[in-house]
Structure formats: C-alpha cells, structure tokens
Amino acid sequence: MKFFVDTADTAEIKSLAASGLLDGVTTNPSLIAKSGRKILDVVAEICDLVPGPVSAEVAATDYDGMIREAKVLRAIASNVAVKLPLIPDGLRACRTLADQGTMVNVTLCFSAAQALLAAKAGASFVSPFVGRLDDIGQDGMGLIADILTIYRNYPALKTEVLVASIRHPIHVVQSAKLGAHVATLPPAVLRQLFAHPLTDKGLAGFLADWAKTGQTIA
Numbered sequence: 001m002k003f004f005v006d007t008a009d010t011a012e013i014k015s016l017a018a019s020g021l022l023d024g025v026t027t028n029p030s031l032i033a034k035s036g037r038k039i040l041d042v043v044a045e046i047c048d049l050v051p052g053p054v055s056a057e058v059a060a061t062d063y064d065g066m067i068r069e070a071k072v073l074r075a076i077a078s079n080v081a082v083k084l085p086l087i088p089d090g091l092r093a094c095r096t097l098a099d100q101g102t103m104v105n106v107t108l109c110f111s112a113a114q115a116l117l118a119a120k121a122g123a124s125f126v127s128p129f130v131g132r133l134d135d136i137g138q139d140g141m142g143l144i145a146d147i148l149t150i151y152r153n154y155p156a157l158k159t160e161v162l163v164a165s166i167r168h169p170i171h172v173v174q175s176a177k178l179g180a181h182v183a184t185l186p187p188a189v190l191r192q193l194f195a196h197p198l199t200d201k202g203l204a205g206f207l208a209d210w211a212k213t214g215q216t217i218a
C-alpha cells in the first residue's frame, strides 16, 4: 500500500519524507489556504521534496476553466496529479487530461457509482472520503470495499483507490486489509502509526538491562 500525506505544510512533508515512507502528497484548497502560501509556490516546493504523485486541485468548476487551470498546475512538475471534483464537468476534464497523459485524481467521491464513473473517465486515482462519510453516520470503509469489488470485476479499469479523509490508524489498517492502493494520511495519523505503549515499555526495559552490562557496541 502506498502512503501519501495529506497536507500542504512543507516542513511536515520534509520531515516525513526523510522517514523514507512517503510515496506521494495530496493537497486541497483548504490545505493550501491553511498554509497561507501561493498554490504554485507550495506545489513546486512539494514536488521537489517528494518524487511521487503530488495532487494539486483546480478551483474552476466548468470544463474550460478546469482545463485552463490543469495546464498551469501540470506545468509545475512532471509528478503533479491534477485533482478534479467529481462533477460532470470534472469527469469530462478528466477524460481530456487522461488522454493527454496527465495524472488525474478525482476527488470528493462519496459513492461506488461515482467511483465507477471516475474509472471510466480514465482517472489515475479516485479519492473516496471515508471520514466525512463516518461523520454523517455512513459506512466509509464499506464504500472502499464496494469500490474495490467493482474495480476488481473489471481489470481493464486502472484507477487506483486513494483512501482520503482518514481520521485514525484503524482507517489505515482497514484500508490495507481491503487492498486499497493508496492511503493519504494527515501527518498526525502517520505519526500515530508508529506508536504502541508496549514498544516504548519494551525499549526502556532493554536499555536499562543493557546499561547494567557496561558494554558498548563498537
């Protein structure tokens, strides 16, 4: 499973990229706004930090506007994936850009039917938002299972399921058990994946016992 990080905070991305665990980055207009920076600057910096796909979202909602903005975004670097909303014009733009060899991440997916459309439109990634579904009492992980079942029925569909709106490590583990291709994690959730109290306790015990031996490894 590939790990993307869902942030536009370049300091966070730099530190997580050093772990060797990052396969890509996703941003959205809210994350760009939170960064307080210009989208073209921040996406260019992220593309330098991470060689994998970096999603940058259009703000236009009409076909011509999306294509115009997509051309600007994809010119930033070869690893930009243009993020388009799952609306009719978004899928039309997805088909055009996919035919031109541009990576597209179709975002704001909340149903299996929408995910099927994104795949038929040639998306490289579809982003179902599991946390936002859970927030309204619907089954986010059930949606991931349904999309994967459908895609596996049609091997010609090459779209990868990018699990988005992840809230906690259990979402990541469940996504991996289902075989989702990618999870995009908020930095805090990625750090949570390392944590287990028995790891900390065990390490403290080993270090205390080691100190008693008076040895060094050299």
Ligand code: G3P
Residues within 6 Å of the ligand: 006, 026, 027, 028, 129, 131, 132, 164, 165, 166, 184
């Ligand atoms: O970037 C898309 C998605 O991951 C947003 O998550 O936490 O705003 O629901 P969230």
